[in-house]
Amino acid sequence: MADSVFGYLFVYEIWVLGIVSTWAWGCATDEYLLPQFRSNVGKNHLDIGTGTGYYLRRGQIPASTQLTLLDKEHPALEVGLKLCGRSDAQGVIADILYPLPLPEKNFDSVSLYYLLHCIPATVEEKCAIFANIKRNMTPDGVIHGANMLGKGIKKDSSFAAYIRRGVLRAGIFHNLDDNAYDFEHALRQNFEEVEAAVVGSVFMFRAAKPKYDL
Ligand SMILES: C[S@@+](CC[C@H](N)C(=O)[O-])C[C@H]1O[C@@H](n2cnc3c(N)ncnc32)[C@H](O)[C@@H]1O
Numbered sequence: 001m002a003d004s005v006f007g008y009l010f011v012y013e014i015w016v017l018g019i020v021s022t023w024a025w026g027c028a029t030d031e032y033l034l035p036q037f038r039s040n041v042g043k044n045h046l047d048i049g050t051g052t053g054y055y056l057r058r059g060q061i062p063a064s065t066q067l068t069l070l071d072k073e074h075p076a077l078e079v080g081l082k083l084c085g086r087s088d089a090q091g092v093i094a095d096i097l098y099p100l101p102l103p104e105k106n107f108d109s110v111s112l113y114y115l116l117h118c119i120p121a122t123v124e125e126k127c128a129i130f131a132n133i134k135r136n137m138t139p140d141g142v143i144h145g146a147n148m149l150g151k152g153i154k155k156d157s158s159f160a161a162y163i164r165r166g167v168l169r170a171g172i173f174h175n176l177d178d179n180a181y182d183f184e185h186a187l188r189q190n191f192e193e194v195e196a197a198v199v200g201s202v203f204m205f206r207a208a209k210p211k212y213d214l
């Protein structure tokens with residue numbers, strides 16, 4: 001078990017977060033994503049789709065921050081809890097396409113990195129998650145993340161096109177219609193403050209202050 005976990009860690013972090021993110025998607029994790037993560041962690045943080053725990057281990061999260069990890073899959077949550085670097089982290093199994101089994105107005109920060117492009121759902125269904133998650137956020141809460149787009153981006157390099165074909169064919173990515181306009185629009189509908197940018201083929205976002213009445 002330990003060997004397979006560390007093998008996965010090595011492959012995912014070196015290959016996906018290192019080489020592919022930088023050279024295929026044009027969005028270096030260390031340069032763009034990790035700094036955004038580090039600047040937006042509050043006192044009670046929810047990380048959705050933790051993966052190998054890369055951001056939680058390298059995110060310089062204060063020991064006083066309460067940490068909750070949420071994933072749809074038990075094995076993935078187990079890996080996240082094992083590798084996140086915090087023995088006191090809580091784990092929750094849930095699907096973010098549905099209202100979350102978590103307290104209302106509870107988290108002052110929420111992260112979801114490299115998750116939305118993996119979900120087999122329409123872009124409308126993906127956009128609807130913000131209306132769910134905001135109910136679990138405090139009035140000054142912030143949500144931040146990043147995901148790979150499939151539409152409205154510059155032409156892929158041959159390396160990016162090769163990777164994209166492979167992950168679509170393997171059923172790892174479900175993002176053919178994912179576009180920045182729809183995601184930003186959904187964020188603006190649900191939050192008072194929105195910052196969004198496309199870096200390479202990656203949609204990066206930070207939104208704060210949920211609009212509860214919608
Ligand atoms: C590619 S990993 C992201 C890893 C990490 N956030 C990162 O950027 O390195 C996506 C994770 O999201 C989880 N996931 C996929 N669909 C989900 C859903 N509908 N609800 C909750 N978690 C989901 C998967 O089980 C997986 O652990």
